[in-house]
Amino acid sequence: MAEKLLASATEATRYQREWFRDLRKSAAAGGPLALVNADAPQEIFRAMGIPYVVNQWWASVVAAKQRAPHHLDLLREQGYPDHTEQYSSISLASLFDPDPHLAPWGGLPRPTIVLAETVGDGGRKIFDVWGSQPGITYYALESAAENTVPVNWWDLMPHDWEKAVGKARLDLMEAELCNLVRFLETTTGQVFSERALRRVLDLVNEQAEWNRRTRDLIARTTPSPLAVTDSIPSVMIPQWHRGTEWARDAAQRFYEEVEARVRSGAAVCEGERARLMWIGRGLWYDMDFYRRFEERHGAVFVWSMYLAIAADGYPRYGDNPLRTIAARFAAFNDQLYTPPWSSEWYVKEARLHGVDGVVHLVSDDARGSYFTNRALRAAGIPVYELHADNVDTRSLRDSTERDVEEWLEREVLARRAG
Template identity: 35%
Template sequence: MSQTQNPAPSGQRMRKTLACTADANAYQKQFGLELRRRVVDEGEPFAIVQADTPHEIFHAMDIPIITNQWWSAYISAKQLSAHYFDVMAQHGFPENSCKYCSLGFACTLASDPKTAPWGGLPTPTVLVARLTCDCIQHVFAQWAKAMGTEFFPMEAPAWEHKEPRWFEKSSDQWETVFDPDRIALHVAEMRDLITLLESKTGRRFDEAKFQHLMEQINVQEGYIWEANQALAKARPCPVSIGEQMSNTMIPQWHRGSDWAVAHARRFRDEVLERIAQGEGAARNEKIRLMWIGAGVWHDPGFYQALEERLGAVFVWSMYMPFAGPQYFRDIKGKPMEALASRICSMNEVLHLPPWMNGWMENEAQRCGIDAALVLLPPDNRLSQSGTKLTGLSLQESGVPVLMLDADMVDAKNWDHDRMVSLVVDFLKEKGLA
């Protein structure tokens, strides 16, 4: 089931139940102000990076980073995406460009300090992206040219080891599961990146600081994974995915920092407390839903729209359960290699079979999922292929699937009420509501 109409976009705010959610949002807001001060006002070196690049290298060198996906979500939440995509088209770029990866570039092309968040980004020291699909190198190369800076591309080598149940071995057998050659290639690239950053910024990479950061990341991811395991078993689900996303992803952008570790622990504690008290995201949970894809950043209230009306709760998205199998690593005295194993596999396990569907079939069973909703961004080619096959896999395993032709940051084809009605009709059709 899909939709083709094009009503006016709309979105609603997320309802918050956890004290730590407000604190996470407040921290990120303050971080944004501090980042703007450091980067825009004081001219510190900084980088624009994709989510699947080695952020830890920058953290260890105290070089601020702006993650492209976070920046796109931020712009989208400000309801600016439609204007910026129009600007891209006016500059001659195709209207079906991948929206998630190109929105930041579109903001730069607009060159309008009056509308842009922070007045727009200044020139970064470098842009970094892995070449995971055909469009990435074009977006980042053009973006670097528009900003007058350098693009540092990283390879995305093929994963020859087909391991659908990779998640059972990823923490302690990562050297084998993720292929030694791929790990070695990324280690070499990260060393080149360090050399480039040292040359351009005058800052030095501290191996001991990096080792400590990797150890603290394990602590942080352990808290999040513990909360997720408890949440998956709990009936009712104590926290719906909007708050799962906030309390997982905001710390992930700061992973390994003292604040991130402390916040992950607090989040776990609040989740466990709500479970102990029998509290749920909905007062009368009847339907457990799975969300596959990135968040709909322009309408966070969508996920809670049917909690009270139908007892339909989104209990799963990729962000929180990703913490355990994909981020946690038994470092084995090889922190750089452990980091490389995480980076080299991130897109496959989220977007490509057999890794994507193998993991998500297992997650649906683990979390007692009744139905799955799959975001199918029309212009995001990497998401489409594996996502459709994962939908088929879930259907074959007995989980009803609704495909939504919509984008995570482009609200042009999104209308809150219509989307909620689509979900209601789907659940009724499948006999769940």
């Protein structure tokens, strides 16, 4: 794997390792531990001082260390599907590992609480299995929808989120979060503090504003000052620590490092010939995939959803802290996967970044991919649909990279040359 270009990416990875080591010690001593989905209201756990691990982050670590096939084998041996919702089920496989010491970073500690929205039948059943295990409680959040859809949600969300999300959805999630607080107080002995939560929200907003500056700076800079393989750890590891001063400061350092590269004229690929957009989750088992297109074709992936959603999807300002958190997560999946929320946003981001083409990773559990691709093509942007799973290596065809290269030459580079 290519060396990290940014010091902020290296520092974030170092911090994450130290944090995970301490988390394992706390869990081994009998402390509470939550496993939460990426789109869950982690800020409540932060404010209450309850350690948590993000389900999809752990799956990405397992895949990056080439251990995903082993974990999927464990699921199959237990009689569970190994071919659907792999990104969400890999952590579950850790429960059944006879040699957990061989897992990355010492292995995933056994959680006492798991938290997730009930998005899709498969996802719900994965967490039902978690909840059936001794000593583990599953707390489920509903997944609601709204008939009235704001196309320009990214403009509304920071301050006018009541209009963007809808009163009924916010009422439901706010009530569920109140119940979650009571549940956590009862089961962990930790005490909820509204003052602590307000401080967490302030720090999250500051972090999001730094991410917005970084996203906008990268969008308007040609050639691109960095690769997505650097931006992803620099933005996402701090995202898993939202609500801390370290995360806020890490987002600022990331911006300042990118800004220094822009000011000095540094480019990740001096001979940049095309700007590409990667839609979908990170291809964790082969992060060098992105860099090889730079080396062979001068085609730079300048966009991934991770920095973009950190910029547009998280800022929320309000007086009621629980309702403000509800506004952040009640429509989170819509922002990424439900048209026209998602499709209009991807078109907006493609235009903002001046991309010449899009590679869209479409997995079996993807939602709204057809409408996203249709919207991009209607905007005149070529799209390649890469059908594969982001953690299951079995899903990637041997010809995939060659097929993408042929599309790149035929539909993107030839078009630019003409």
